[in-house]
Amino acid sequence: xxxxxxxxxxxxxxxxxxxxxxxxxxxxxxxxxxxxxxxxxxxxxxxxxxxxxxxxxxxxxxxxxxxxxxxxxxxxx
Amino acid sequence: xxxxxxxxxxxxxxxxxxxxxxxxxxxxxxxxxxxxxxxxxxxxxxxxxxxxxxxxxxxxxxxxxxxxxxxxxxxxxxxxxxxxxxxxxxxxxxxxxxxxxxxxxxxxxxxxxxxxxxxxxxxxxxxxxxxxxxxxxxxxxxxxxxxxxxxxxxxxxxxxxxxxxxxxxxxxxxxxxxxxxxxxxxxxxxxxxxxxxxxxxxxxxxxxxxxxxxxxxxxxxxxxxxxxxxxxxxxxxxxxxxxxxxxxxxxxxxxxxxxxxxxxxxxxxxxxxxxxxxxxxxxxxxxxxxxxxxxxxxxxxxxxxxxxxxxxxxxxxxxxxxxxxxxxxxxxxxxxxxxxxxxx
Numbered sequence: 001x002x003x004x005x006x007x008x009x010x011x012x013x014x015x016x017x018x019x020x021x022x023x024x025x026x027x028x029x030x031x032x033x034x035x036x037x038x039x040x041x042x043x044x045x046x047x048x049x050x051x052x053x054x055x056x057x058x059x060x061x062x063x064x065x066x067x068x069x070x071x072x073x074x075x076x077x
Numbered sequence: 078x079x080x081x082x083x084x085x086x087x088x089x090x091x092x093x094x095x096x097x098x099x100x101x102x103x104x105x106x107x108x109x110x111x112x113x114x115x116x117x118x119x120x121x122x123x124x125x126x127x128x129x130x131x132x133x134x135x136x137x138x139x140x141x142x143x144x145x146x147x148x149x150x151x152x153x154x155x156x157x158x159x160x161x162x163x164x165x166x167x168x169x170x171x172x173x174x175x176x177x178x179x180x181x182x183x184x185x186x187x188x189x190x191x192x193x194x195x196x197x198x199x200x201x202x203x204x205x206x207x208x209x210x211x212x213x214x215x216x217x218x219x220x221x222x223x224x225x226x227x228x229x230x231x232x233x234x235x236x237x238x239x240x241x242x243x244x245x246x247x248x249x250x251x252x253x254x255x256x257x258x259x260x261x262x263x264x265x266x267x268x269x270x271x272x273x274x275x276x277x278x279x280x281x282x283x284x285x286x287x288x289x290x291x292x293x294x295x296x297x298x299x300x301x302x303x304x305x306x307x308x309x310x311x312x313x314x315x316x317x318x319x320x321x322x323x324x325x326x327x328x329x330x331x332x333x334x335x336x337x338x339x340x341x342x343x344x345x346x347x348x349x350x351x352x353x354x355x356x357x358x359x360x361x362x363x364x365x366x367x368x369x370x371x372x373x374x375x376x377x378x379x380x381x382x383x384x385x386x387x388x389x390x391x392x393x394x395x396x397x398x399x400x401x402x403x404x405x406x407x408x409x410x411x412x413x414x415x416x417x418x419x420x421x
Contacts, residue, residue, distance in 0.1 A: 008191070009191050044271060049161060049196050
C-alpha cells in the first residue's frame with residue numbers, strides 16, 4: 001500500500017492540495033495511506049523550499065504548487 | 078503533459094481576444110463613468126454624491142481590470158522561477174551583488190508567507206549569507222504585483238516605478254546592513270545544524286500551456302480573494318473624494334508636518350493588510366492634501382511587515398534578530414518617506 005504525505009503548515013494552498021489529493025485518490029479508487037503533515041521538523045526533513053509538497057513512499061514529487069485533481073491522478077496512477 | 082497543442086492554440090486565441098476586449102473597454106471607462114453618473118442616474122455635476130459615485134464607477138472596473146492584467150502577467154513570469162532556481166543563482170555570490178540579486182529575485186520568485194521558513198532554511202544551508210536571504214525576504218512581500226498594479230492604475234507609472242525602486246532599495250540596503258551586523262548567532266541553532274540538501278526534485282519542464290494556466294490560476298486566486306477589499310477601498314476612497322474638503326489631510330499628513338512620516342510608518346507597521354484594500358484609500362487621502370511620501374511610506378509599512386509572517390519567522394530567528402529586522406526595515410521606510418516628500 002503506497003504512502004502519500006501532503007506537507008504543509010496549514011495555509012490555504014496546503015489545504016487545497018490535501019483536498020485535491022483526497023479526491024484524486026478517491027476517484028482512482030487507490031488503496032493508500034494519506035496523511036497531512038504539519039510538523040515543521042518532519043517537513044524540513046524533506047528539504048523542500050516551498051510549501052505545499054507531496055511525498056509518495058518517501059520521495060518528494062513536487063513542492064510549491066497545487067496541481068489539479070486531474071494532474072494528481074496522472075501522477076498517482 | 079498530455080494536453081494537446083490544440084488546447085494551447087485555443088488558449089492563446091481566447092487570451093488574444095480577451096486582451097483586445099480589455100483595451101477597448103479600458104479606453105471608454107472614463108466616459109462611461111461620466112455618462113452613467115450624469116445621464117443614467119441624473120446626478121447633478123459638482124455635487125458631493127455625483128463626485129463620489131463617478132469616482133466609484135470609474136475606479137472600480139479600472140482597478141479590477143488593471144489588477145487582472147498585471148496578476149496574469151506576473152503569474153506567467155513567475156512560472157519561470159522557482160525557489161530552487163533562485164537559490165542556485167544566489168549561492169556563492171558575494172554579498173553586495175547578492176543583496177541586489179536577491180531583492181530583484183524576490184519580486185519574481187513565487188513566495189507565500191507560509192514558505193518563509195523552508196525557504197529561509199534552504200537558502201542558509203546552501204551557503205547564501207544571512208543578509209542576502211533577508212534582502213529576498215523583505216522584497217518578496219513588499220514589492221508585490223498587486224501593489225504595483227494598483228499604484229500604476231491610480232497614480233500613474235512614475236509613482237509605481239518609484240515604489241518599485243525604493244522598495245528594492247530598502248530590501249537591498251536593509252539586507253546588506255543586517256549582513257554587516259554579523260548576526261548569524263541569532264539564528265536558531267538548529268537551522269544551521271540541518272544538513273544542506275536538495276530535495277532532489279526532478280526538474281519539471283514547464284510547458285507554455287502550463288505557464289498560461291499558471292497566470293489564469295493566479296488571477297482566479299488573487300483577484301478572487303482581493304476584489305471585495307478593492308471595492309471597499311474604492312468605496313471609502315469615493316466617500317473621501319466626494320465629501321472631505323480639499324487640504325483637510327494637509328495638516329496631519331502634509332509635507333509641513335515633519336513628524337507625519339515616522340508617525341505614519343509606526344502606525345503602519347503593526348497593521349497588516351493587502352495592498353488592494355489600502356491603495357484606494359491612499360488615493361483619496363492624497364487628493365486631500367496628504368503628502369505622497371508619507372502616504373507611500375505608510376503603505377510600505379503596512380504591507381512589508383506582517384504579524385503572521387513575523388510569528389512564523391520566530392521559529393528560525395531569535396527575538397534579537399527579529400527586532401533588528403523590524404528596526405532596520407522600519408528605519409529604511411521612514412527614510413524613503415522623507416526622501417519622497419523632499420523629491421516630489
